Every structure is written in structure tokens, then in C-alpha cells.
Amino acid sequence: MATATTQYLGKLRCSNLHLQSGTEIFTDAPTDNQGMGSAFSPTDLCALSLTTCIVTTMGIYAKSNGFEILSIEADTTKQMGVDPRRIEKISALIQIKLSADASDRQKEGLQRITHICPVSRSLHPELIQDIVLQFIE
Numbered sequence: 001m002a003t004a005t006t007q008y009l010g011k012l013r014c015s016n017l018h019l020q021s022g023t024e025i026f027t028d029a030p031t032d033n034q035g036m037g038s039a040f041s042p043t044d045l046c047a048l049s050l051t052t053c054i055v056t057t058m059g060i061y062a063k064s065n066g067f068e069i070l071s072i073e074a075d076t077t078k079q080m081g082v083d084p085r086r087i088e089k090i091s092a093l094i095q096i097k098l099s100a101d102a103s104d105r106q107k108e109g110l111q112r113i114t115h116i117c118p119v120s121r122s123l124h125p126e127l128i129q130d131i132v133l134q135f136i137e
Contacts, residue, residue: 011036033085043087047078051092053119054131058096058110067106070097089128097136107135 007015012029013036027042029035040048051074062069074094081088096110114120114131123129 013039032080043078043080046087047076047090050090050117050119050123050129050131051076051094053117054092054094054114057113057117061109061113062106065106065109067102068099070099072096087127089130090123091130091132093132093134095134095136102135 002019004019005017007017009015009026012034014027016025016027018024025045026039027045028037028039030041030044031037033041035041055072055074058072059069072094074092077091078087079089079091080086094114098106111133114133115129120129
């Protein structure tokens with residue numbers, strides 16, 4: 001069974017429907033590649049997929065190991081290359097707030113996830129993944 005359906009809307013814009021949930025997202029070509037930049041571009045979603053996979057996997061890790069993540073906020077930056085046009089680098093700054101009794105082992109486990117989540121393992125090895133975790137008080 002398909003995960004999603006895509007409909008081309010013209011003018012380099014697509015509607016994408018997640019079949020299980022009915023959630024719809026739009027994509028648009030970026031302004032530096034003939035688009036209007038009115039929605040996430042496909043490469044934006046690729047970069048964002050890395051960040052959200054890391055954050056989601058951290059949530060799974062915390063739940064499985066019996067501790068709570070109080071909050072996570074992240075900023076994702078995508079850097080494009082030109083020849084060939086592709087994502088060269090994805091940077092993410094991930095700020096995590098844990099309870100005061102969080103152990104070094106728990107923090108180390110969260111750090112390991114940055115390079116072992118499914119999206120990280122799926123990306124081309126030449127793509128630079130610059131992931132920085134900051135534990136905040």
C-alpha cells in the first residue's frame with residue numbers, strides 16, 4: 001500500500017496527501033530554482049526529515065529507557081550544491097531540556113542517535129550531517 005499520493009498542481013507546486021492520517025502538505029520549488037518558494041521545497045523536507053527523525057528517535061529512546069525529555073527545539077539549515085544540484089550539507093542545532101537528575105549515560109544515548117536514526121543512515125555518505133546537541137538547564 002502506498003504511503004502518500006502526490007498531485008502536480010502546476011507552476012512547480014505539488015499537493016501531497018498522507019494516506020493513513022489524511023494530512024496534506026504542499027511543496028513548491030524554491031525561488032533559486034524557478035519556484036515561488038511558497039511552501040517547503042522537496043529538499044527542505046529532506047533536510048527537515050533528518051532533524052525530525054533524530055528528535056522522534058530521541059523521544060522513543062527516552063520512553064524506552066524510562067526518562068522524560070522536558071522539551072526539544074531545533075533549527076535546521078540546508079546548504080545546496082550546484083554541480084550537481086543536490087543537498088551538500090544539513091545542519092541542525094537541537095536544544096534539549098531534561099530533568100535535573102538526567103544521567104550522563106542518558107545524554108550520551110541521545111547524542112548517539114544523531115548518527116543512527118533511520119534518515120541519517122539513509123542519506124548519501126557524501127552529504128555532510130552537522131548535528132549539534134545543546135543540553136539546556
